[in-house]
Amino acid sequence: MGNGNLLYVLRLGGVKILLLLLVSITGFTLLHLAPGDPLSQFTLAPGMTAERLAQIAHGMGLDQPLWRQYLHWLHGIMTGDWGRSFRDQSPVLGIIVSHLTATIELGLAALGISFSLGLGMGLMGALRAGRTVDDVTSVISIILFSLPTFWLGLVFIYIFSVRLQWFPTGNFSSPGDRSIVGYLRHLALPALTLGLVSVPVWSRYMRTFAGEILKQDQIRTARALGLSSGRIIVHRLLRGALLPMIPVAGIYLPTLLSGALVTETVFSWPGIGRLFLDSLQYRDYPVVMGVLMFSAILVLVSSTLAELLHHVADPRLRA
Template structure:
């Protein structure tokens, strides 16, 4: 659940942020800004209940909860149950990443080397993918590495609303039952996620920016 929601938020957030930076002050950019502010203001549990009421109770498109239907543990069935909580958990992250990506992209496309590449006659697609996007991703790598552990808090609410048997719901149940060893274990796992996220972010920095990798040699 956390992996799928993270990938969904990164892809949507990056796409919205890049398009908003390219079409700055357009109708799309204004709608993306308003949508991000609304997404950041909506409580996770309320949005989860709305998704269940509209798409499960009203339209019958998605299951109301659980990880899979009893008696049918196939991949497609589990994927069907994953859609609702994945969308809810990715909502806030998409808003955050889209704003950061827009700001980072705006800073990059106004640099001198981008103007030089455009003056050389390079296509806008080449300038965007080879010169702008790679440098704009550097701040996003840090945000991604540090933001992944915070998904556990969002998963706590999302898994409770959708009765999803995951770590977030386990943490909440352990607190209710005063099962302190399990609580301490989950907190320790969260600390490990913070360290791993920071380590992976540092390694990806060297991949995205060769100057950083060469400076350590």
């Protein structure tokens, strides 16, 4: 307790800050190495002169050497100023926050779908190991794992929006429709797409963890002691298998974000993912860097939280 723990937290925090720095340097460098120029959006403007263009570049700080631009950006980040968008001069942090809600809603809906389906499939497979159910859930998992997200999204749009016309093809809401039902209809397809492609993560891990516990003597002993199967499944199997799922979730939750990138683009869902792609196309460096750093921080925070939660939830680590 006390000193040792503090030291551990400090060291952990130090490593994570170092990681963030590396991510930012790599991102910054790659971004500026990539072809294209934020100034290109101005070159075609009527009456644009080279002189005027240089002026704009100077105003954006683009005439400075790369390392200077980076240090300037880094200083801004440290002092809470994430910069302003090249496109409309609004603050980057504000833009990110305004796109966050849509991504969180999509993420939560997809997580709900993938988590319940994945855990259910994994558990069924483990309980019926080697039988048809096990094979079927395994094959479904492998198929879902192999499906490209964008392709699944397009297939859904084709089947459910174009052919059956059950759901809208995309966007957040239809003009003039602010009802919950209307919103859910818009959410359904992107959430299903993002949810289904992440089912295999949960189902395969659950199948493995639950299978390992079922092999242990403690299940047979619990039965020998006359405990009911319901009690054994909930208290022994589910509890024991969900515990190692916590760190897995910490690693995989942020990958929802990269899945969201594609899903949001396919369904024109106005979230962080689409913001990132749009900004990339416009070479809107401050926004791209902002989203990049935001995602990196999210990854670190989520894995750290999972680690802490695992410590709290596993009695063996508490003792």
